[in-house]
Amino acid sequence: MGYTFTLRTIYPYLGTLWQAAGLTLALSLLAIVISIVLGAGIAILRRSHSRLLRFIGAAYVEVMRNTPLLVILYIVYFAGPSIGIRLSSFNAALIGLSLNSAGYMAEILRAGLIAVAPGQFEAAHAQGLTALQTFRYVVFPQVFRTIYAPLGNQVIAVILASSLASAIAVDEVASWMETVGSTSFRFFETFVVAAIVYLVLCQAVNLGRLGIGRMLFRQGAVAR
Amino acid sequence: MSSRRTMLRCLLACTAALAITAGSARAQTPSVLQQIISRGTLRIAVLPSLPPYSKVTPSGDPEGYDIDIAKRLADALKVKPEFVVTDIPGRVTSLQTHKVDVTIADFTRNVERSMTIAFTDPYLVTTMRMLVLDGNKARAITDMGTGEGIKIAISRGGTAERAVPAALPKATITRFNTQADEMSALLSGQVDGMAEDDFYNTQAIKDRPGKLRQLDGSLARAEIAIGMPAGDADLHRVLNLFVEQFNASGDNATMFKKWFGFDQPAITAHF
Known part of the structure; x- marks a missing residue:
């Protein structure tokens, strides 16, 4: 007798799937927002006139890009308590994911900053804009348009990477998959359902990103 | 709308994959x-x-x-x-x-x-028992009461999924993929106890003298x-x-x- 793929067998576990999907979505969206803010700061550091600040920015990016996310999650969750930082699973995962993603966000944003011609900074300065005003009104609107497509990649990468949070006891979709698989031994069904949930979540967030892009850049060609 | 088309294509691929899995499962062996x-x-x-x-x-x-x-x-x-x-x-x-x-x-x-x-x-x-740090106040599982405010590490989808809530209805279940991760959580103080196989616990206590002990009473029987x-x-x-x-x-x-x-x-x- 062979194996019969029967989705019916995991119906009793679907109740916990919605909670798990909600947790994956909350964790990913928060990490995306935090890592954009953090990444913007680091990208600015990397364009600084100070050699020390440039070094700090570059070091951050290289450390985060060259260490596995799983190791960062383990350090935050398991090693944190030994230096007096005791975080819940969710908070530890959020911090680990944000720190890691910020390394990539910084590089994406830096590419956007480089694309803004130096003449524009000079022009803004000549118009009497402060540094903050220059970033707010001249630089960032152009940066966001340039980076919109690579940003989409990173947004999806964060959602998929959030599946590692199950290693530090966050009950998100990957955790649901392992838990229900091990309980019912219906691994094929749970693998397929988890894959579909991630597909739908990533597409939903991606469509949301495209929608925001359309609102922000009404005139001219929309970067996808 | 290339994104809508991509989505449709993905859905089609998924359906096809399902059909293939179902089909091959019926093959005679x-x-x-x-x-x-x-x-x-x-x-x-x-x-x-x-x-x-x-x-x-x-x-x-x-x-x-x-x-x-x-x-x-x-x-x-x-x-x-x-x-x-x-x-x-x-x-x-x-x-x-x-x-x-x-x-x-x-x-x-x-x-x-x-x-x-x-x-x-x-x-x-085997029996499933509770492993705790030696400094824990409880002597038996029953000393933990309803488990309110207590975090227990368990293996995802294992026997403990039912056994721990049955013994400690208010305890927070903290799920890990491996026993090594459960042990890290216990030793770092992220959880108050871990529900594991008596044989595993016995070996763990022997490997870390003076650090760990088991609570009296068992949580479940595993064949x-x-x-x-x-x-x-x-x-x-x-x-x-x-x-x-x-x-x-x-x-x-x-x-x-x-x-x-x-x-x-x-x-x-x-x-």
């Missing part, structure tokens, strides 16, 4: 017992890092209690053992896809699981059995006879003592 005899080898799924049940040595060969049982079984069937090292999901999926003939890997049987694969009679019965694909009555008959005689002859008790260092608890249950 000769009996597993007959395949083992014709092939001359018994393919056994084992876990790589669960000493003393099983572990992979630096030379790549597995060894341990489960491995010795597998070798004994292959001997009894007059075929060669072929070990397939796998992970927790692989213990089940490799049986379902016929990549292995049997799984001998600290496999706990229950009714829900036996709806997808078959289990032999148990060759080992460890050999797993095999469902639907092969002949193989099931042969394996059950093997287990029964392996238990009755005392060979099991000897093998257990060799790997665990203490006497094997009774396999029969008190009703």
Whole structure:
């Protein structure tokens, strides 16, 4: 007798799937927002006139890009308590994911900053804009348009990477998959359902990103 | 709208994948017992890092209690053992896809699981107990009350999923993929206790003198059995006879003592 793929067998576990999907979505969206803010700061550091600040920015990016996310999650969750930082699973995962993603966000944003011609900074300065005003009104609107497509990649990468949070006891979709698989031994069904949930979540967030892009850049060609 | 088209394409691909899985599952295969005899080898799924049940040595060969049982079984069937090292999901999926003939890997049987694969009679019965740091105030599981404000580490989808909420209804269940992660959580103070196999706990206490201890009382009883694909009555008959005689002859008790260092608890249950 062979194996019969029967989705019916995991119906009793679907109740916990919605909670798990909600947790994956909350964790990913928060990490995306935090890592954009953090990444913007680091990208600015990397364009600084100070050699020390440039070094700090570059070091951050290289450390985060060259260490596995799983190791960062383990350090935050398991090693944190030994230096007096005791975080819940969710908070530890959020911090680990944000720190890691910020390394990539910084590089994406830096590419956007480089694309803004130096003449524009000079022009803004000549118009009497402060540094903050220059970033707010001249630089960032152009940066966001340039980076919109690579940003989409990173947004999806964060959602998929959030599946590692199950290693530090966050009950998100990957955790649901392992838990229900091990309980019912219906691994094929749970693998397929988890894959579909991630597909739908990533597409939903991606469509949301495209929608925001359309609102922000009404005139001219929309970067996808 | 290329994104909508991409989505549609993905959905189509998923549907196709489902259809293929369902289709191939219906294909006819000769009996597993007959395949083992014709092939001359018994393919056994084992876990790589669960000493003393099983572990992979630096030379790549597995060894341990489960491995010795597998070798004994292959001997009894007059075929060669072929070990397939796998992970927790692989213990089940490799049986379902016929990549292995049997799984001998600290496999706990229950009714829900036996709806997808078959289990032999148990060759080992363990109890699940609570491991805590030595400084913990509780002496017994009952000292933890309803478990309010207490975090307990468990293995995802294991026996503890039901056993811990039954004993400590208000405890926070903290799920991990491996026992090593549960141990890290306990030692770092992220959880107050971990619910694990008595044998695992005993070894852990021995490995870390003065740091850990077990609470009195047990959470659940777990029957460890050999797993095999469902639907092969002949193989099931042969394996059950093997287990029964392996238990009755005392060979099991000897093998257990060799790997665990203490006497094997009774396999029969008190009703």
